[in-house]
Amino acid sequence: MQLDKQRTILRHDILKEEIHGTVIDGIKVFVLPKRGFRRKYAEISVRYGSNDNAFIPNDTGEQVNVPPGIAHFLEHKMFEKQWGEAFSAFAGLGASANAYTANNYTSYLFWTLENFPKALELLMEVVFSPYFTDESVEKEKSIIAQEIRMYQDQPGSRLFKETLSSLFLRHPVRLDIAGTEDSIQQVTKELLYLCHTNFYCSANTSLYMAGDFDREEALTLAAEIIARRDLKPCQPPARIRPEEPEEVGDNVRITMPVPTPLLQIGWKDVNRKDGRELLLREASVNMLLELMFGRSSSLFRRVNEEGLADRFSFSYEGWPDYGFAGVGVETTDPDKLMGMVFDEVDRVKRSGVDSKDFERLKRTLLGRFITVFDSFDTVGQLQMRLSDIGEDVFSYGSMIKELDLDAIMSGLDCLDGRRSVATIIADDGKRRSGPSSL
Amino acid sequence: MQSTTTGKPDDIFKTAELGHGITLHYLPETKWKALSIDVFCKIPAMADKLAALSLVPRLAARGTEALPTVQDISRFLEDMYGAVMSADARKVGPIQVIRFGIDIPSPSHLGQDTSGSYSSLVSRAFSFVWDLATRPKLRDGAYPQEVFEVERDEHRRAIIGLINNRPYYATIRLLHEISQGDPRGLPAWGTLADLETVNSRDTWNTWKQVLSQCPISIYVIGDCAEEVVRFLSNYELWFPYDRSEQLMDISKEVDPPPVPEGVLRAVDFLPGEQTVQCMAFGTGIREGTPELPAMLFCDGILGGFPHSKLFTVVREQHGLAYFSDTSSNTWRGLIIATSGISDADREEVERLVVGQVEAMKKGDISDKEMESTRMGLVRRLMTEGDSQTALVMRSLSREILGGIATPQALADAILTVTKEDVVKVASQMELKAVYTLRAKEDAIG
Structure with a gap:
């Protein structure tokens, strides 16, 4: 067992919150003690997601291309063990387990009232002890096919995916996290082992624990359990990312039986950032979007009063290798609203934003930062992600306080109409024997 | 306003009667880190008023006397x-519940950022919520016509x-079919047809009438909750009509619509x-019957968890589904199994689900x-004790439907359930309805 002597203690005096961090045998470990809460929570996050479809293993030095959707497929299969099925084993301990795959991460988690040490040991086994058979891999294909179909039937999910597919011409973020029904047919037991061996290594993994427990006991427990895994030191492989051009694809129109059309506009951010600058970029563009499309904005007032829509959704997502902003809305007139959105961006570029609006929204961000600590999982996910770019949850809070108008305005270059696409989902208007009225 | 603290021992909330049916x-x-304030207006479902009343929270969110536009509210x-802000309509059993609420970061965590004292923030928050309920933006004694029309359109679109x-x-469609038009089984928005018949003046008149007669529960949970209590001790709860001496009785009609005979089938x-x-x-x-814990077991064993039979x-x-699970509707006494499947597997999945119920019956x-x-x-x-919302909703549900008071009390009851208890309830399980939302037209007829 190698316990990093350097203990990081992140503390926020007003919030009365502390996160203790250390490195145990290469795994970054974080503990958030939460006094008075019943639930004990743990999450292991592997820095491996649906974007990692091409890589160079350290042992061969030769590029490997794997089928889209394999990271998600692997997540499904990690719960199957030689001795049985891990979900039931968690249930036998009184724990509820889950997992999810994103573009850049795969996470495994549980929460429980009791048996936390045993459940944590089981979680480590789920993540680090793969067991695949040809038969179980084949069977999983039909289950994942149903999952893909479920998301295909969700207009909001479809809208977002189609926008990314058109916004990015080569970067794998353009692909569905779950892959396609065709691509998952190419997944084999051998490919799953290959991906696991390369990416599920200690130096590519974080563990987060939160709940009403003593932090020293939690860290000691984690150290003991990690030591029992006898993990060999390893480094993840080099990830291959195609060069993404600045250009974007065409606007997209999709026919689906939706009662009201849906519009999504996406902007590709070509201004690459990392570390604190990336964090600042994310906060700046998100605040800009709030200023332009939030419920207190003048655009929202007009849109609402005209009965075009009753809410916008918007967000910016930035990573060292790609970034994008998006605005989505359900509206009776998507073409008109598209024009209004672009006009609003132009107006802000010409006229700037009101300093009073800016100060008010800073207070909003500060309030959201405070209340996020009522959600264990969100804090953990944020902390694990931020630690990978050398930041932490509390530095995000302090950065909000330091935000100024210049920083906000510098985010406007992200919203360049030449690097935007729009997706519209609408019904084809054909009469059909639809569902009975409510 | 006069208040009396009762402090029931079986409830995790402290209570104070504020008079005139307000608790x-x-x-x-x-x-x-958040302080949560909610005002719940509890109304016996009236078929002819559901649609109008379900519009009320939407209209309130469009403006109050003090904050007359959406922009004013948002900036506040x-x-x-x-x-x-929360403003919505829901059903708890047969009761239509109109909610107005606010969640604010707890003032004690704002440090030097606080502009003004804790009590100032708390009083502004509560006054805002009460204004949402009682002082919406009006014009000539009615909701402004253009606002009303926009919100009716948005409401219709949200429902569809x-x-x-x-x-x-x-x-929802399954429950709709089972209810067979019984008003107790209607959703919180009533019917789309009724939505077309309501108007801005009648809606306000209906609401202020209801507001004078319906029992009201105010929930405050979180750090600084006692600040709200102190504030309320000197706050006059204003109503557009004075509170009536004759309050609506929400305990009279808590039975669900009868479940039809045979197996009802519907396809869209x-x-x-x-x-x-x-x-x-x-x-x-x-809810409220002694076998309820055993029924929750039936739900859990059949489909409530990843270790359950359906999963x-x-x-x-x-390998027929990504999701195949159950939920319980304790007001109607139903366990509902939902599966996302290939159209061709409908009969096979129905057979498997029924088979698992039969297996439970056999022990x-x-x-x-x-x-x-x-x-x-x-x-x-x-x-649930970690979630403000979960605690409030359980307590509210108990106020309306009765049953075991606290999560702890129900958990204690769960601990005593035996396999025989579960089999006994499972043996009463009877397939009552199947609703299928089919994805493939060519497979029909």
Whole structure:
């Protein structure tokens, strides 16, 4: 067992919150003690997601291309063990387990009232002890096919995916996290082992624990359990990312039986950032979007009063290798609203934003930062992600306080109409024997 | 306003009667970073008024006397450190519940950022919520016509748009079919047809009339909750009509609509990739009956968890679904199984689900299933104590439907359930309705 002597203690005096961090045998470990809460929570996050479809293993030095959707497929299969099925084993301990795959991460988690040490040991086994058979891999294909179909039937999910597919011409973020029904047919037991061996290594993994427990006991427990895994030191492989051009694809129109059309506009951010600058970029563009499309904005007032829509959704997502902003809305007139959105961006570029609006929204961000600590999982996910770019949850809070108008305005270059696409989902208007009225 | 603290020993909330059918439930607790305030107006479902009343929270969110536009309200909330407003209509059993609420970051965590004292923030938050309920923006004694029309349109679109979430929509349609037009079974928005008949003046008149007669529960939970209590001790709860001496009786009609005889079947078609099948099993067990914990076991063993029979059999053994699970409707005494499947597998999945219910009836329940379900149910109940919303909703539900008071009390009851208790309830399970939202037109007729 190698316990990093350097203990990081992140503390926020007003919030009365502390996160203790250390490195145990290469795994970054974080503990958030939460006094008075019943639930004990743990999450292991592997820095491996649906974007990692091409890589160079350290042992061969030769590029490997794997089928889209394999990271998600692997997540499904990690719960199957030689001795049985891990979900039931968690249930036998009184724990509820889950997992999810994103573009850049795969996470495994549980929460429980009791048996936390045993459940944590089981979680480590789920993540680090793969067991695949040809038969179980084949069977999983039909289950994942149903999952893909479920998301295909969700207009909001479809809208977002189609926008990314058109916004990015080569970067794998353009692909569905779950892959396609065709691509998952190419997944084999051998490919799953290959991906696991390369990416599920200690130096590519974080563990987060939160709940009403003593932090020293939690860290000691984690150290003991990690030591029992006898993990060999390893480094993840080099990830291959195609060069993404600045250009974007065409606007997209999709026919689906939706009662009201849906519009999504996406902007590709070509201004690459990392570390604190990336964090600042994310906060700046998100605040800009709030200023332009939030419920207190003048655009929202007009849109609402005209009965075009009753809410916008918007967000910016930035990573060292790609970034994008998006605005989505359900509206009776998507073409008109598209024009209004672009006009609003132009107006802000010409006229700037009101300093009073800016100060008010800073207070909003500060309030959201405070209340996020009522959600264990969100804090953990944020902390694990931020630690990978050398930041932490509390530095995000302090950065909000330091935000100024210049920083906000510098985010406007992200919203360049030449690097935007729009997706519209609408019904084809054909009469059909639809569902009975409510 | 006069207040009397009663402090029932079986409730985790402290209570104070504020008079005229208004009860304050409060829970001071420092572990949360947010302070949550909700006003619930509890109204016996009146078929001819559901649609109008369901519009009220939407109209309130469009403006109050003090904050007459959406922009004014939004700026107020932003000034309150990103406070989040709630205004919605729901059903708890047969009762229509109109909610107005606000969640604010707890003032004690704002440090030097606080503009003004804690009590100032708290009083502004409560006054805002009360204004939402009682002082909406009006013009000539009615909601402004243009606002009313826009909100009616948005409301209609939101209701029709439920179909964008197919499993949820399928569950609503299933309950709709089972209710067979009984007003107690109508959803919180009534019917779309009724929505077309309401107008701005009648809606306001109906609301202020209802507001003078309906029982009201105020919930305050979180750090600084006692600040709200102190504030309320000197606050005059204003109403557009004086509170009536004759309050509505919400305990009179709590029975659900009768479940029809036989197995009711309904099918709708909506083009897509996946068919959703919903199956309702009647149990005869309802909130407040002693067998309720055993019914929760039946739900949990059949489909409430990843270790349950449906997950194991339909998904893992047969690979027919990504999701195949159950939920319980304790007011109606139903366990509802929902599966997302290929259209061609409808009969096979129905056979498997019914087969698993039959297995439970025969006592095919392992000790592991019993214990895993027991721990899962207890975990689910006890972790409600970590969520302000879950605690408030359980308490509100108990006010209306009765039943066991606290998550702890129900968890204690769960601990005593035996396999025989579960089999006894399972033996009463009877398939009552199957609703299918089919994705493939070519497979029909």
